[in-house]
Amino acid sequence: xxxIEGLFxxxxxxxxxxxxxxxxPQGAHWLLLGQSGSGKTTLLHLxxxxxxxxxxxxxxxxxxxxxxxxxxxDRFRGKxxxxxxxxxxxxxxxxVKNNLLMAPFLAGLKxxxxxxxxxxxxxxxxxxxxxxxxxxxxxxxxxVAIARAVLNKPAVILADExxxxxxxxxxxxxxxxxxxxxxxxxxxxxxxxxxxxxxxKIKNQLYL
Amino acid sequence: xLIWNYLKAKxxxxxxxxxxxxxxxxxxxxxxxxxNQLQEKIATNAKGIDLVVGAxxxxxxxxxxxxxxxxxxxxxxxxxxxxxxxxNRLVKHAIPMALGDSYNGYRIVGTNHDYIDLYKVTIAxxxxxxxxxxxxxxxxxxxxxxLAIGDTFVSAHGLTSDGHAHxxxxxxxxxxxxxxxxxxxxxxxxxxxxxxxxxxxxHDSINKPPLHPSSIIPSIEKGDSVKEITSxxxxxxxxxxxxxxxxxxxxxxNLQAASPAFETARLFSILGIGVEVMRGFAYVxxxxxxxxxxxxxxxxLKERQYDLAIxxxxxxxxxxxxxxxxxxxxxxxxIGSIVGLVIGHGVLWLFTILVVESQKAGVTANVFYTxxxxxxxxxxxxxxxxxxxxxxxxYRTDIHKVLAGN
Numbered sequence: 059x060x061x062i063e064g065l066f067x068x069x070x071x072x073x074x075x076x077x078x079x080x081x082x083p084q085g086a087h088w089l090l091l092g093q094s095g096s097g098k099t100t101l102l103h104l105x106x107x108x109x110x111x112x113x114x115x116x117x118x119x120x121x122x123x124x125x126x127x128x129x130x131x132d133r134f135r136g137k138x139x140x141x142x143x144x145x146x147x148x149x150x151x152x153x154v155k156n157n158l159l160m161a162p163f164l165a166g167l168k169x170x171x172x173x174x175x176x177x178x179x180x181x182x183x184x185x186x187x188x189x190x191x192x193x194x195x196x197x198x199x200x201x202v203a204i205a206r207a208v209l210n211k212p213a214v215i216l217a218d219e220x221x222x223x224x225x226x227x228x229x230x231x232x233x234x235x236x237x238x239x240x241x242x243x244x245x246x247x248x249x250x251x252x253x254x255x256x257x258x259k260i261k262n263q264l265y266l
Numbered sequence: 267x268l269i270w271n272y273l274k275a276k277x278x279x280x281x282x283x284x285x286x287x288x289x290x291x292x293x294x295x296x297x298x299x300x301x302n303q304l305q306e307k308i309a310t311n312a313k314g315i316d317l318v319v320g321a322x323x324x325x326x327x328x329x330x331x332x333x334x335x336x337x338x339x340x341x342x343x344x345x346x347x348x349x350x351x352x353x354n355r356l357v358k359h360a361i362p363m364a365l366g367d368s369y370n371g372y373r374i375v376g377t378n379h380d381y382i383d384l385y386k387v388t389i390a391x392x393x394x395x396x397x398x399x400x401x402x403x404x405x406x407x408x409x410x411x412x413l414a415i416g417d418t419f420v421s422a423h424g425l426t427s428d429g430h431a432h433x434x435x436x437x438x439x440x441x442x443x444x445x446x447x448x449x450x451x452x453x454x455x456x457x458x459x460x461x462x463x464x465x466x467x468x469h470d471s472i473n474k475p476p477l478h479p480s481s482i483i484p485s486i487e488k489g490d491s492v493k494e495i496t497s498x499x500x501x502x503x504x505x506x507x508x509x510x511x512x513x514x515x516x517x518x519x520n521l522q523a524a525s526p527a528f529e530t531a532r533l534f535s536i537l538g539i540g541v542e543v544m545r546g547f548a549y550v551x552x553x554x555x556x557x558x559x560x561x562x563x564x565x566x567l568k569e570r571q572y573d574l575a576i577x578x579x580x581x582x583x584x585x586x587x588x589x590x591x592x593x594x595x596x597x598x599x600x601i602g603s604i605v606g607l608v609i610g611h612g613v614l615w616l617f618t619i620l621v622v623e624s625q626k627a628g629v630t631a632n633v634f635y636t637x638x639x640x641x642x643x644x645x646x647x648x649x650x651x652x653x654x655x656x657x658x659x660x661y662r663t664d665i666h667k668v669l670a671g672n
Contacts, residue, residue: 099670108579109666129583136581143669147576165581206580218669 059084059246060105060214065114067100077101077114080264082246084213087237089257090250092266098250099218101266105248106139106216107131119213136165140207140245142236144219146199150191154183154202157191161209177205180242181235197228201235208239215240217249221256233259276566283559284602287648290551291606291641292613297544298637299614303629305534308334311449312526314384316507319343319351319515320497325524326533332363332497333526335373335449339365342494343521345480349489351515352482352498356507361499362482364461367421367432372407374421374437374454376461376495378483382443384499385450391415392441398463401437401456405445415439421464432464458483458495552645556652559598563591563656574660575668588661595653596646603645607638 059082066076075097082088090098103109105116107123110131116123119138126134148157158174178184181201186194194202200220207215220236221229233249233256240247249260257263312333320328323340330337345362352360361384364376375381379394382402392415395402403413413419418436437456445451478488486493500523502508515523567574574587615631 103666103670106579108669129585132578132581132583135579139579141576141579141669143576145572147572147669149573149576151573160577161580164577164586 059119060248061115061117062105063115063117065101065104065111065116067097067104067109067111067113075100075266077266078264082248082262084246085240085244086262087240087247087260088249088262088264089260090248090264090266091257092252094252096266098252098266102216102218102248102250105214106141107135133166137167137210138213140210140212140215142200142203142207142215142217142220144223146196146203148191148199148202148206152191153187154178154189154191154194155187157202158206158209161206165210167210173209174205177209177239180239181205197224197231200224200228200232204232204236204239208243208245211243212245215245215247217247217251219251219253220249222251222253226255229253229255276562279562280598283555283562283598284605286551286555286558287599287602287645288606288609290548290555291603291645292609293544293548293551294641295607295610295638296613297541297548298635299610299631299633300629301541302635302637303633307448307629308530310447312530314501315499315526316502317500317511317515317523317525318497319348319500319521319523322520322522325522326529328497328522328524329526329529331365332499333449335365335375335453339496340522342496343498344491345483345486345493345495346489346491347519347521348495348498349481350519351500351521354511354514356503356511357500358503359499359501360482362458362495363497363499364458365496367423367461367464369419369421369437369454370411372404372411372452372454374401374456374461376456376458378457381455381499382450385446385448387446387448387450388444390442390444392439394441395456395460396440398457398459399435399437400440401454401460402441402443403439404443404451404453404455406451407454408442413439415442435460435464459485462493552648555602556599556648559595559649560652560655563595563653564659567591567656567659571663571668574663575665578663578665579669584661587663588657591657591660592650592653595656596649599645599649599652600642603642607641 061079061081062077063079065079066074068074077097090101092098100109104111105118107126111124114124121134123131123134149160152160155174158177159169162169175184175187178187181204183198183201183205186198186202191199191202215236217236221232224232236247236249237259249256315333318328318332320332320339321341321343327337328340331339348360348362351357359380361377361380365373367374382394389402390405392402403411407413417439419439420431420433420436423430423432437454437460443450480486480488480490482498483493483495500511502511512523512525515521577587578584611631614629618629618631
């Protein structure tokens with residue numbers, strides 16, 4: 059469902075990264091490995107349409123991302139993607155529930171409270187629904203970020219270093235929940251990381 | 267909803283910005299209300315009076331005393347001289363005014379029924395004065411002094427309540443006027459003869475009907491050279507009089523003619539300096555609040571670049587972010603201006619309660635002008651102006667760079 063072909067990215071005159079061609083079927087879980095600076099984040103952002111590609115072809119669900127307009131990208135991201143970053147990037151002015159409500163609101167989908175309860179339940183966060191972001195621990199906040207990413211039942215979940223800020227316990231817990239949430243929603247999961255702890259969790263691996 | 271939460275997340279900042287703007291708007295509102303009402307009052311009180319003729323002195327004083335009843339008389343003029351002016355062909359109406367006494371601070375004005383007609387006041391109860399020492403009360407006087415029809419009272423010499431009391435002659439209330447929202451509400455009206463009677467130590471000549479009645483005060487002989495009044499209010503017969511009459515009076519007699527229109531304009535130009543300073547101060551406040559809102563938005567944008575980027579990643583378009591920042595700024599300024607209007611009216615309301623004089627002047631907080639709508643609209647524009655640069659920045663946010671975390 060995701061395939062790339064002849065993709066490379068030119069940072070400036072000196073620096074250019076080309077990416078190997080690959081394709082990933084619906085529902086698969088993949089790990090993007092590599093040292094920092096190897097282009098993991100760039101590739102992930104290219105796949106997610108956060109960065110406009112200059113060369114090559116990226117197809118997601120038979121849509122050629124390189125052909126989309128700026129606002130087309132925005133709509134496409136909202137409907138088909140869930141993002142998780144190293145930092146949770148939750149909006150601290152809002153409660154957990156309102157942070158989650160933002161996802162369908164910005165994607166132009168219906169806001170569904172029961173869906174929020176369902177996802178929070180899956181991530182063992184039911185009692186945190188009305189908490190403020192500042193009251194959460196790192197691990198909890200990262201789980202809320204996962205909840206936000208899967209809330210719209212995206213076809214693709216892109217995670218950039220989701221565990222590298224967490225201790226071993228939380229790392230295990232978060233990656234298990236991430237995998238579980240992707241399976242629940244039959245989403246394709248791509249995790250970019252240099253965190254060696256994840257190698258044993260996800261079999262499909264791509265080295266950059 | 268998001269905007270509200272952002273504002274709530276920084277209550278001090280938000281309250282400060284709203285307060286700054288509200289203060290500026292409040293000052294403007296008070297000035298607006300006060301100035302407009304004062305001008306309206308002055309216009310209605312001076313309506314129909316083209317010229318005031320009285321003793322020489324300050325022309326402004328002549329106007330303030332004889333039209334607005336706030337300053338002291340300039341002195342007296344002889345009835346014979348007043349008659350000479352009144353029969354000038356350029357004069358349509360001449361109303362005599364005899365001032366100098368008061369009751370509990372309310373001025374007693376000796377005049378004739380033309381004065382009532384001039385302000386188009388109607389009688390609420392009882393009847394207008396007909397005999398000497400009969401009085402008719404203005405509505406405010408009746409309400410605040412406690413006098414009723416049939417009551418009698420003793421006037422005091424001068425315009426303050428502690429003057430020498432004229433014990434010998436008591437006034438008798440025969441009627442009460444309806445409120446007209448003019449200066450007449452604060453006056454006690456009687457005929458000119460009453461004022462003379464009160465001030466005469468020996469009164470003998472009253473009952474003799476005159477052979478040739480005076481044109482302005484029919485009870486006395488034409489050309490009487492003893493009796494005095496304070497002034498006459500004049501209505502012009504034609505526009506030519508505007509140029510000729512004041513010049514004629516000022517150069518050919520001991521009298522002085524003052525034009526209410528001219529003098530009130532002069533008064534406003536004097537007051538205007540103070541008003542301008544206050545207005546300038548208010549604009550400074552508003553400008554500062556605008557800057558403060560701009561800086562607050564601009565700074566919060568740096569903290570919020572992740573929020574903005576993550577919102578983009580969730581499908582928000584650039585346009586939505588742009589609009590949300592603009593809304594945040596204009597929401598602040600609209601709230602600020604509405605709070606400011608409320609404060610402005612509140613201050614004026616307190617003022618009218620605490621300062622009784624302002625009630626007499628007819629100033630009230632219960633009036634709304636269309637200009638106030640412009641104030642709210644103006645602050646909406648101010649909000650947009652303050653937030654447009656931050657909004658453009660939000661629009662331009664490079665989500666890749668922000669989220670890549672470098």
